[in-house]
Amino acid sequence: MRSICIAVACFFVPNILAIRAGDSPFDALDATDIPDDERFEGMPEEIVAVLPDNRGLIGCISLSPDGRWLAFGDDNRIRLVRADALDEASTLRGHKTMVLSLAFSRDGMFLFSSDDDGALKMWNLQGDRPAELDVDTLKDSGGAFDMVVSADGTSLFTASGESPGSGKRRGIAKWDLTQGAPVEVRRFGEDPNLAGIVVAVSDDGHLMAMLGVDTDHYSFVRLALWDVDSGERLMRFDELGLPNDVALSPDGRRLISSDGGMFRRSRLLLWDLERAEGPAQSMELRGHDYWAVPFTRFAPDGEAIISAGIDGRVIIWDAESGEKRRVISFGFSHSQTASSADCRYLATAYRGGPVYIVRLFDDAVGD
Secondary structure: OOOHHHHOOOOOOOOOOOOOOOOOHHHHOOHHHOOHHHOOOOOOOOEEEEEOOOOOOEEEEEEOOOOOEEEEEEOOEEEEEEOOOOOEEEEEEOOOOOEEEEEEOOOOOEEEEEEOOOOEEEEEOOOOOOEEEOOHHHOOOOOOOEEEEOOOOOEEEEEEOOOHHHOOOOEEEEEEOOOOOOEEEEEEOOOOOEEEEEEEEOOOOOEEEEEEEEOOOOOOEEEEEEEOOOOOEEEEEOOOOOEEEEEEOOOOOEEEEEEEEOOEEEEEEEEEOOOOOOOEEEEEEOOOOEOOOOEEEEOOOOOEEEEEOOOOEEEEEEOOOOOEEEEEEOOOOOOEEEEOOOOOEEEEEOOOOOEEEEEOOOOOOOO
16 A cells, blocks of 8 residues: 555645536436436436435435545445446445545545544545555544535544543544645534534635534534634524534625424524624524424525425525525435535435435536
8 A cells, every 4th residue: 555645645736626617527417317216206307317226324425526426325335436427436345333424535536434433534536446545643533423625625624523431532623634644733612521513614714613412411502613723712603493504605704504303393594704793693594394404505606505404305595585596395305415516416315215416506506
């Protein structure tokens, strides 16, 4: 095996999208190619492809920023699929428990993964046979319920939630990806009773939002905003109910959080972060039924918000007015959802069911 420093030498060049806006390997997919036995009554016209062959529980989904790859956790395996033909390129084995989170490097050459035991791994996707890299700095990391690579490709953020008895650290970790092997450089929200579950980072890399569960009171979920450079907590959001997901607008001026549960009607809360006296809730978006809304994103132009809920709906919202631009009803739940970098496509699935590729926009968002 090559040394990690050689393997990662050309890893993070902050360009970073190799695919032009509005151009995607998924564009080659045609809904007429979906087999009859994979279709269902009332299937939305936005579905352009189906990946039916899932043998276990799907714990996470990710799409590479360069548009080439789709990866999903299938129990303790990772299935790596080529986006243009949806044929499986490889099955990555090495995790002992369910894979909970995935994140691609910005150039699509590497993949990070974490499992239910807190193991954090790095995979080299270059060449004919993807392989796990032996990275000492990732050992005893605490793993990641969620993780994201910064827009410039230089940092990885991981949300760790190990049990207190594990001896591993909690909160959000920032990893420097420019030194060869990833190096942890900062830890945010390191509270022994706070398990990090969701992390989001602004495009300029200066702001980070964190969702964490209070392990003394599992019904309490905290949302806080941090200054990435100083490590200072800037604000805490109260009276949120039961937050499910969080996303920052591309310009870092707004934040969207989803809120819902089994006996709680779902909603999205849009926050204005620019007020000197602190964040203000500027809008409440209603459109999902009861249950959680585990996926929220701002479109790259900041003018649309995309949400996917357990109620089986994908909703595209106008970020200024809060009006629904479009509602796509599947008739089944979305527990795992990922978007392409340009938000034109979603990959979505529920537990062990098929993975559906959904075309939201024909052209680049904002065109």
